[in-house]
Amino acid sequence: MTGGHGAPLLPEHLQGISRVLVDASVQDSPLAERVRGLLPEPDWTVLTGELCELPDHGDRVLYLKEHKGRFLKPCPGTSQYRCCGYRIIHIGENCPLSCTYCILQAYFQDRVLKVWANPEDLFAELESTFGKDPGRRFRVGTGEFTDSLVLEPLTGLTRELVGHLGRFDNVCLELKSKVVDLSWMGSVRRADRVLPAWSMNAPCIQRDEECGSASLEERLRAARECARAGFRVCLHFDPVIHFPGWQREYGRTVEMIGDHLRPEEVAYVSLGSFRCMPGLKRIIQERHPGSRFIYNEYVVGLDGKMRLLRPLRVEQLRFLAGRLEAIGLREQLYLCMESDLVWKEVLGRTVRELGGLGRYLEARAFGAKGRGTMG
Numbered sequence: 001m002t003g004g005h006g007a008p009l010l011p012e013h014l015q016g017i018s019r020v021l022v023d024a025s026v027q028d029s030p031l032a033e034r035v036r037g038l039l040p041e042p043d044w045t046v047l048t049g050e051l052c053e054l055p056d057h058g059d060r061v062l063y064l065k066e067h068k069g070r071f072l073k074p075c076p077g078t079s080q081y082r083c084c085g086y087r088i089i090h091i092g093e094n095c096p097l098s099c100t101y102c103i104l105q106a107y108f109q110d111r112v113l114k115v116w117a118n119p120e121d122l123f124a125e126l127e128s129t130f131g132k133d134p135g136r137r138f139r140v141g142t143g144e145f146t147d148s149l150v151l152e153p154l155t156g157l158t159r160e161l162v163g164h165l166g167r168f169d170n171v172c173l174e175l176k177s178k179v180v181d182l183s184w185m186g187s188v189r190r191a192d193r194v195l196p197a198w199s200m201n202a203p204c205i206q207r208d209e210e211c212g213s214a215s216l217e218e219r220l221r222a223a224r225e226c227a228r229a230g231f232r233v234c235l236h237f238d239p240v241i242h243f244p245g246w247q248r249e250y251g252r253t254v255e256m257i258g259d260h261l262r263p264e265e266v267a268y269v270s271l272g273s274f275r276c277m278p279g280l281k282r283i284i285q286e287r288h289p290g291s292r293f294i295y296n297e298y299v300v301g302l303d304g305k306m307r308l309l310r311p312l313r314v315e316q317l318r319f320l321a322g323r324l325e326a327i328g329l330r331e332q333l334y335l336c337m338e339s340d341l342v343w344k345e346v347l348g349r350t351v352r353e354l355g356g357l358g359r360y361l362e363a364r365a366f367g368a369k370g371r372g373t374m375g
């Protein structure tokens with residue numbers, strides 16, 4: 001199927017892009033050429049200097065940028081709480097979906113969709129880091145500053161990335177998303193070194209707070225397709241949100257997981273209660289006046305972030321952990337940014353007993369023998 005001028009029809013969440021900015025240095029790059037073929041109609045502006053004035057309606061503007069900094073970064077975890085120690089491959093910033101709770105709204109100054117259009121520099125940096133130290137394992141992901149796959153139909157970047165990383169046995173890549181795009185699968189050399197991951201939530205939260213995202217059913221069908229192709233998948237209940245009737249809704253989601261996936265097909269499952277810097281509350285109030293969860297009972301934690309009162313948090317996380325354990329996912333569970341005390345109350349064990357969260361997740365990511373070598 002094609003859109004105007006013979007360009008293929010893009011997913012709905014990309015059809016609103018009305019303007020493209022491109023740095024002069026990358027305007028003829030393969031990535032820019034690919035985007036030009038798919039978005040021939042929007043205004044294209046070539047930038048010869050820095051972007052000084054931020055365009056209005058930034059979320060409709062795609063900026064193909066030459067990234068001059070480092071691409072591989074430590075995850076901006078939180079002091080005082082148990083962090084999982086993985087590294088971010090920085091491929092771009094912002095996201096065309098509009099989840100009401102999205103932390104990126106407070107993290108970045110603008111909403112412009114930025115894609116680094118010099119991936120050869122990215123690949124060179126990764127190759128030098130991963131190749132220099134083949135005995136050291138790296139657990140990496142692209143889904144921190146953007147959704148890993150939301151721009152994939154335009155950029156094709158993940159396809160290229162998995163192809164490049166396939167040479168490194170010591171690297172496991174997680175692709176975290178709220179959309180369904182499996183176009184990268186054919187480029188994977190080792191299915192046991194790529195972890196497709198989807199966010200999970202209550203069905204009503206997906207419907208009301210994750211505008212533009214794929215339904216839970218669609219995400220789980222995609223997860224099953226990956227699992228049947230030999231990948232193990234990850235699931236992230238983050239943010240878990242408190243609302244009247246949450247038990248029924250979250251219980252339903254766990255049932256759906258059990259209907260789609262077998263325990264051995266799941267590498268790990270995270271649970272994280274909604275938390276944010278206080279500044280995000282005002283942004284959510286202004287941009288998403290219909291969202292009610294922001295008025296729940298929050299306290300400010302040791303790291304300055306707002307969190308749900310501990311007893312409520314523990315009750316919710318325990319409920320979810322219990323349901324997930326009942327479908328065989330006990331070994332896979334971990335908590336995001338919680339203290340030892342909450343770990344003990346929710347999962348009955350501490351991070352220390354697991355040998356450290358980073359180590360534990362690394363073992364789970366690399367641990368199980370892959371069921372297939374592709375290609």
Ligand code: SF4
Pocket residue numbers: 094095096097098099101102103104145146147178
């Ligand atoms: S999918 Fe992720 S990055 Fe995109 S708006 Fe939602 S929370 Fe933010």
